[in-house]
Amino acid sequence: MLFFRGIVTNEGTHWDLKEWAVHMTFPPDAVPEPTLIEVHRWKSTACSPQLHEHEAVVSNVIEISTSSGETLEFKAEVKLTLSHSAADLHGYELVLFKLTNEETNEWEDVGGTENFQSLSG
Secondary structure, eight states, X not given: OEEEEEEEOTTOEEEEEGGGTEEEEEOTTSSSSOEEEEEEEEXXXXXXXXXXXXXXXXXXXXXXXXXXXXXXXXXXXXXXXXXXXXXXXXXXOOOOEEEEETTTTEEEXXXXXXXXXXXXX
């Protein structure tokens, strides 16, 4: 389900998509030329990472893509903030995955995720 479409330029931008609890920050020079970006929310049954024991999906599955279908590569670090339903669970690790192969449902740990609550202390 497409819920936002916008253009990112080399000047950078910030999108605050409150209705979907998604915030995205594109710094200057993240894209070499103006790029139309689409943000989709997938149905929970559409495609998700294989979960191991004691793992759960606790937020929407969000797709960030271009309408051209080309691989989207940013030249600078883009920040994505998602709200999730496990904010108060202690002893759990927050992990963010990206889909690397839709045909085989292969996902990769993005790494470098931060719990914003631990940053505000």
